[in-house]
Amino acid sequence: MNDETPDPFIEHRRLLFSTAYRMLGTVTDAEDILQDTWLKWHATDRATVQHPKSYLVRTVTNLSLNRLTSARATRENYVGPWLPEPLLTTPNIAEETELADTVSTAMLVVLETLSPVERAVFVLREVFGYSHAEIADTLDKTEATVRQIAHRARAHVQSRRPRFDTDTAERAHVTEQFMAACAGGDLNALMDLLAPEVTSWSDGGGVVTAARRPLHGPDHVARWVLGVLAKPSVAGVEFRSAHINGELGALATIGGNPVAAFTYDLADGHIRNLRFQVNPYKLKGLYLDPETLG
Template sequence: MTEDPYAAHRSLLFTVAYEMLGSATDAEDVLQESWLRWSAVDHSQVRDPRSYLVRVVTRQALNRLRTVSRRREDYVGEWLPEPLLTSPDVAEDVELAESVSIAMLTVLETLGPTERAVFVLREVFELPYGEIAEVIGKSAAAVRQIGRRARERVAARQPRVRVSRSEQQAVVERFLAALETGQLQELLAVMAPDVVLIADGGGVVAAALAPLHGSEPVAAVLARANRVAAFSTAAVWLNGAPAGRIELDGEASAVSLVVEDGLITRIYAVRNPQKLAWLDVPAELAR
């Protein structure tokens, strides 16, 4: 019996929706809506199921993105993407791992819905401009222009240097070891002077409402957390990269790092428990 195309391409479709939305929960809702539309179609009339399904999911994700964009404007504090537990295999596809990183998804939040759709479909999934034009209802020429603007905006905000997986892993391990001890000097030694800490508590748990700048203030906050709560750390793979899981008095946090020249330049700490449902079972990603 031939496998249903929706089931065969589900990992790809989830990845498209997740990169569009930065939320696994919203991505799952989009996939459910897309499956209902797929189940109502005469499959014998669909020449290229993969392309057709990507178009359906993208349209649904665009609709959802316009809705959640308004919701995020009222979010308490900084909004960060939902972290995903992933297997180390995801990192083997460097482009995929970079595209689903917390850093990249945070950058994509600065794009408008249409820009984000064009960037994801073209730069990550390499869809032809003509197909993207069908999805968003614009000409291929307009899509090219939108894509160029999106690339420029993303490039201006991306980390300057791409580090190897082994270097990322080594820095993550140093950082987690420093957190375990709570020693200021050890934390300072692993962070760049201009490091930025961005925390997402969503108004549900305690977290800084604005980014914290500078190694000394960031180290002081992290060292204090170690002293005031039952504290443990574990190295995990999040969004295709080595990262950390921290337990504070039994409450989990997911920590992703941006590393440049052997030092941490950005720390993304997701504390909102509503965003941590995907930390126990690895997500299936594909492109």
């Protein structure tokens, strides 16, 4: 390979990261997978690789499958609700509804309920548009088997993934109101933004204060959120809107450093599902270039 030929790993890095992140739901693991893929790629005789992109995607997928299988056992002992690691994304992703949906926090939570192989097939087929034959080659399975897995995974996701249609202006308006209510400690204003059937999940991983179980109802959710924000440990907290996992959400920062990410689903102008990521070990994706994800 001469020096002027672009390295296929560099050329396809965004695709590879996107695949690993959607497979694993964590930025840290996705970056580890990319590092392992890079090492394998540079130890490979390039002359034997006819299709570098396919080779790299296959490597990332299989490494992710191995990581996900071991991670599932670890997550069974996780303290409190497990939420995906939030990731900053560009505003243009939010405008591409299908792309945004595949990386939304809500979708990543649903993908957690698939088996590792089902998740791999769903991501490769539904997100990146690979054919059943290509996926069969990647996973070393028959095309018929892949078709069955794809059908099962799609039906599973569709049955569990609620869809909420919210226009951009409405989401921006609710986000501004949410941040103002949190910053001002305004209980009534915050409760007014929450749907009667609101549920909140908070992921502290046992490291920082977080509810160990989902909370239900506007009063319970609002009082808990404002109670956490009133603690001395979060003095000086500031809020700003940000595109997180393809949707406009809110970041809480102290001294410019993210300490919490809020993502939510909206229905009829109210927050239906609120997800509160505060585990400091799961905020790395809030420092990355938003262009990381494709």
